[in-house]
Amino acid sequence: MEELNRKTTEEFKRSEKTPVIAVLENIRSAYNVGSVFRTADAFLLEAIYITGYTAIPPHKEIKKTALGAEESVEWHHFSNAKDAIHQLKREGYAVFAVEQVKNSLSLENLTFHQNDKIAVIFGNEVTGVEQETILQCDGCIEIPQLGMKHSLNIATAAGVVLWEIIRNRIKAVKL
Numbered sequence: 001m002e003e004l005n006r007k008t009t010e011e012f013k014r015s016e017k018t019p020v021i022a023v024l025e026n027i028r029s030a031y032n033v034g035s036v037f038r039t040a041d042a043f044l045l046e047a048i049y050i051t052g053y054t055a056i057p058p059h060k061e062i063k064k065t066a067l068g069a070e071e072s073v074e075w076h077h078f079s080n081a082k083d084a085i086h087q088l089k090r091e092g093y094a095v096f097a098v099e100q101v102k103n104s105l106s107l108e109n110l111t112f113h114q115n116d117k118i119a120v121i122f123g124n125e126v127t128g129v130e131q132e133t134i135l136q137c138d139g140c141i142e143i144p145q146l147g148m149k150h151s152l153n154i155a156t157a158a159g160v161v162l163w164e165i166i167r168n169r170i171k172a173v174k175l
Contacts, residue, residue, distance in 0.1 A: 018043055018046065019046055019117040020166060021047050021093065021119040022040055025129055032065075033066075034063065036155060037066035043163070048074075048075040049119070050078070051078045065155075081130065091117070094118055095119045095137045096118065098142075098158075099129045099140045104139075105139055106141075110165075
């Protein structure tokens, strides 16, 4: 781990976080939840907000895919997305649903700055982000897709969207 320059759990918790929060709304698969925990750890996200019936740690399927990230990443559970959004807006976050809807913003056209506080909501694997939730958001982000299928697994979508949001925040390292 030392050679890979990886943080310990304690170092992770003390590290300055990226002001980005992933919100999981009614995710059926705890494996997907664990995968988002790993992504959140990789990008030093502020937190994960878990809403509805999404599984919460400790859970064996989350543990299996999170590989310890459920111990390092801060998370909070809300009974519904409305309560999570209310808290996020109170704390100054812009809230976006990741969903294919009319007037959605195409991911590649968005620009986020170093200190922008952003929350992104990922919805159920089959039904997506609930309409009531979408109506409370500042906008919707859509991942451009070119093939026959026009949906991605939630864990994959989270990786794509979260990377795009944080990539310009990472200071370039000269090799």
